[in-house]
Amino acid sequence: MKKLLLGNFAVARGCYEAGVKVATAYPGTPSTEITEAIAQYDEIYCEWAPNEKVALEVAIGAAIYGRRAICSMKHVGLNVAADPLFTASYTGVNAGLLIAVADDPGMHSSQNEQDTRNIAKAAKVPVLEPSDSQECIDFVKIGFEMSEKFDTPVILRLTTRIAHSQSVVEEGQREEVKFEYKKDIQKYVMMPAMARPRHEFVERRLKSLKEFSETIGINKVEQGTEKMAFIASGIAYQYVKEAYPDAWVLKLGMVWPLPERLIKDFCSRFEKVYVVEELDPFLEENIKAMGINNIVGKEIFKLTGEYSPSFIKKAVENKEVELPYKVKQTLPPRLPVLCPGCPHRGIFYVLSRLKDVVITGDIGCYTLGALSPFNAMDSCVCMGASIGMAHGISNASDKNQKVIAVIGDSTFVHSGITGIIDAVYNGSDILVMILDNSTTGMTGHQDHPATGYTIKGEQTYKLDLMSLCRALGCVAVEEVNPYKIKENVVKIKQLLDLPGVKVVIAKAPCRLHRRHKFTISKRYIDFEKCKNCRLCLSLGCPAISLKDKPTIDTNLCLACGMCEDVCKFGAISSQKEQ
Amino acid sequence: MKKNINILIVGVGGQGNILFSKILGDVLLNVGYDVKISEVHGMAQRGGSVVTYVKAGEKVFSPLVDRAEADYILAFEKLEALRWLEYLKNNGILIYSDYEIPPLSVITGAYEYPDVEKILQTVGVKACRVEVKKLLSQLGNSRVQNTLMLGFFSRFLDIDEALFKKSIERNVKKEFIEINLKAFELGRRIEMCEVEK
Ligand code: SF4
Ligand code: SF4
Numbered sequence: 001m002k003k004l005l006l007g008n009f010a011v012a013r014g015c016y017e018a019g020v021k022v023a024t025a026y027p028g029t030p031s032t033e034i035t036e037a038i039a040q041y042d043e044i045y046c047e048w049a050p051n052e053k054v055a056l057e058v059a060i061g062a063a064i065y066g067r068r069a070i071c072s073m074k075h076v077g078l079n080v081a082a083d084p085l086f087t088a089s090y091t092g093v094n095a096g097l098l099i100a101v102a103d104d105p106g107m108h109s110s111q112n113e114q115d116t117r118n119i120a121k122a123a124k125v126p127v128l129e130p131s132d133s134q135e136c137i138d139f140v141k142i143g144f145e146m147s148e149k150f151d152t153p154v155i156l157r158l159t160t161r162i163a164h165s166q167s168v169v170e171e172g173q174r175e176e177v178k179f180e181y182k183k184d185i186q187k188y189v190m191m192p193a194m195a196r197p198r199h200e201f202v203e204r205r206l207k208s209l210k211e212f213s214e215t216i217g218i219n220k221v222e223q224g225t226e227k228m229a230f231i232a233s234g235i236a237y238q239y240v241k242e243a244y245p246d247a248w249v250l251k252l253g254m255v256w257p258l259p260e261r262l263i264k265d266f267c268s269r270f271e272k273v274y275v276v277e278e279l280d281p282f283l284e285e286n287i288k289a290m291g292i293n294n295i296v297g298k299e300i301f302k303l304t305g306e307y308s309p310s311f312i313k314k315a316v317e318n319k320e321v322e323l324p325y326k327v328k329q330t331l332p333p334r335l336p337v338l339c340p341g342c343p344h345r346g347i348f349y350v351l352s353r354l355k356d357v358v359i360t361g362d363i364g365c366y367t368l369g370a371l372s373p374f375n376a377m378d379s380c381v382c383m384g385a386s387i388g389m390a391h392g393i394s395n396a397s398d399k400n401q402k403v404i405a406v407i408g409d410s411t412f413v414h415s416g417i418t419g420i421i422d423a424v425y426n427g428s429d430i431l432v433m434i435l436d437n438s439t440t441g442m443t444g445h446q447d448h449p450a451t452g453y454t455i456k457g458e459q460t461y462k463l464d465l466m467s468l469c470r471a472l473g474c475v476a477v478e479e480v481n482p483y484k485i486k487e488n489v490v491k492i493k494q495l496l497d498l499p500g501v502k503v504v505i506a507k508a509p510c511r512l513h514r515r516h517k518f519t520i521s522k523r524y525i526d527f528e529k530c531k532n533c534r535l536c537l538s539l540g541c542p543a544i545s546l547k548d549k550p551t552i553d554t555n556l557c558l559a560c561g562m563c564e565d566v567c568k569f570g571a572i573s574s575q576k577e578q
Numbered sequence: 579m580k581k582n583i584n585i586l587i588v589g590v591g592g593q594g595n596i597l598f599s600k601i602l603g604d605v606l607l608n609v610g611y612d613v614k615i616s617e618v619h620g621m622a623q624r625g626g627s628v629v630t631y632v633k634a635g636e637k638v639f640s641p642l643v644d645r646a647e648a649d650y651i652l653a654f655e656k657l658e659a660l661r662w663l664e665y666l667k668n669n670g671i672l673i674y675s676d677y678e679i680p681p682l683s684v685i686t687g688a689y690e691y692p693d694v695e696k697i698l699q700t701v702g703v704k705a706c707r708v709e710v711k712k713l714l715s716q717l718g719n720s721r722v723q724n725t726l727m728l729g730f731f732s733r734f735l736d737i738d739e740a741l742f743k744k745s746i747e748r749n750v751k752k753e754f755i756e757i758n759l760k761a762f763e764l765g766r767r768i769e770m771c772e773v774e775k
Contacts, residue, residue, distance in 0.1 A: 164618070168607065238639040372682065
């Protein structure tokens with residue numbers, strides 16, 4: 001039966017059909033749903049790992065043992081997993097190992113726009129790139145076969161518009177696949193003496209993969225009727241087909257290593273060939289390195305952001321689209337905000353009131369604390385960076401700069417722990433605030449080792465952050481309720497003055513999490529008592545807006561009570577005025 | 579040959595764009611279209627401006643709807659209707675909810691919430707306004723604006739009502755099917771606006 005399937009769900013379906021046994025990941029938009037969807041299949045062992053490096057190591061173990069394994073992550077996650085990846089390229093696999101990596105052109109939800117193909121090339125592993133959901137299913141299967149045939153991890157590169165768009169697929173049956181495990185230290189123990197011959201192997205493998213790419217069916221020429229020619233893969237292929245349905249297209253399903261003869265032959269037939277690829281000129285540079293010079297690429301197509309059919313048309317024909325309806329005035333921007341009732345709001349409200357503090361931030365919902373009305377964050381670099389940076393700033397300053405690192409619970413487990421170890425070890429004076437909402441909020445509420453639940457929703461050992469931080473050597477570790485604004489102002493100021501590494505765990509579950517039930521008593525503003533001082537507006541709660549005086553939209557209010565704590569005139573309560 | 583239909587669903591993160599497009603895409607697939615849907619996740623979910631694309635046709639390549647290409651824009655929030663208006667093709671139809679969610683830039687007083695009706699008039703676009711607020715309070719549930727709008731929009735497509743209902747049953751969590759069907763029917767019964775077809 002035909003059905004619509006999200007690209008990520010299709011990758012999961014492909015894994016199911018390919019007989020995958022182990023699936024691992026750390027959540028990261030736009031890759032998260034792959035692993036969530038796999039968790040629905042009882043045949044596959046599935047887990048959230050604390051970070052991508054661990055996730056990949058688990059998958060490598062499974063593959064070497066002889067069971068097909070997939071590890072999924074977003075592009076920046078591959079940086080974290082780069083260490084095991086580069087050596088897994090040497091050890092090779094036994095059963096297939098697929099690494100699904102989702103890039104994010106346009107940075108819909110990422111801190112940079114890096115192009116995974118570069119890392120794959122550096123690690124000398126092949127890359128497949130599907131262009132719709134059906135290909136997601138098909139390429140997963142091809143990927144596993146390639147992985148086993150050539151003894152290599154295979155990267156399945158997705159981009160946001162593949163991972164997060166739905167197109168039509170036809171589903172198939174599961175086939176069980178199993179390989180014998182054989183101890184083989186020459187292959188799996190990468191100490192110098194054994195790694196040297198494996199490097200030779202990797203280079204030979206790359207050669208045979210190159211040969212293979214010439215004949216693999218997913219690299220193919222689509223005949224056109226016009227004398228116009230393109231080389232494209234992934235979503236860029238779809239944009240080209242929509243913009244120029246009658247052009248010739250060399251569609252590359254395998255984008256590394258590249259089929260040199262096929263490309264040379266294709267390019268020799270045309271005066272000019274457009275290479276269309278989002279992000280880096282990866283195909284372009286590698287094609288130019290083959291000595292082919294009649295290609296047009298980044299001199300007309302941009303290096304940043306997403307493409308679209310009309311963007312390609314505009315670049316090729318150099319003309320603008322006409323817009324029939326245009327609004328002339330500037331509209332109020334609508335940036336993302338912390339949700340109504342979000343516990344992080346209380347902490348950022350407090351932080352925004354501190355003077356002379358540098359606040360290093362991290363990756364998660366709470367990155368929004370950097371925006372108005374709080375403006376309570378000075379940096380955001382990568383997962384776990386807040387603590388190391390805070391330590392760096394504290395030691396770089398010669399005037400005893402007060403520094404606060406803000407990090408979420410999931411991010412702390414991902415890569416904040418080692419930062420604390422460093423800060424304690426090197427005698428830092430920083431305050432670390434773990435905003436513990438007991439979930440991975442930004443990516444849609446995934447569990448992690450400190451929530452006490454597995455990806456399948458089963459209960460498991462719950463990492464205790466309080467005792468962990470004590471064990472790491474922090475001088476003070478305290479838990480606070482983020483909704484108690486007045487109390488927390490005092491507490492945080494006190495702790496800031498203590499020497500050493502201090503930790504405040506601001507603990508309250510994410511208001512949107514299905515697991516936590518809240519007693520709802522929505523807040524109302526009594527206009528009689530309200531002095532229109534508008535202090536409550538500085539909370540930035542989307543439920544509170546200004547009519548004549550501040551008003552609360554009870555459709556949006558999630559009854560956290562924080563505004564009640566902020567109002568100095570007792571105008572806000574759960575009593576509806578009569 | 580099936581005519582191409584490009585639809586933009588715009589609103590504020592958390593308003594149910596994705597469910598709307600899922601149900602609609604499912605219906606279009608069932609009447610024989612090739613369909614693609616593209617959605618936005620992550621940061622934009624947290625109360626930011628969001629857009630979802632639904633495309634149907636004989637064969638659909640790109641999942642994106644470009645500027646000046648949408649046959650319909652469905653806006654779940656008034657201001658967002660203006661923000662995405664450039665995406666409407668000539669003579670396309672805008673269907674928008676009267677629901678207002680002031681963005682933070684308005685709450686903090688940096689901007690004013692614009693007079694949407696007036697601007698739409700000056701731009702001269704074919705627009706239908708749906709009195710969602712009133713209808714939702716009739717239903718006693720503010721979370722079903724998306725299916726209510728779907729009910730109204732379904733009349734623009736020449737597709738059997740029953741197919742929509744079946745798709746709602748397939749795509750909505752069990753406990754919420756009934757209220758969503760109610761909202762759909764309420765939307766479907768709204769008096770048609772002047773720009774109908
Ligand atoms: S903080 Fe209290 S008195 Fe001030 S505007 Fe808000 S409700 Fe009115
Ligand atoms: S209106 Fe007040 S009680 Fe309701 S969510 Fe916002 S801050 Fe919390």
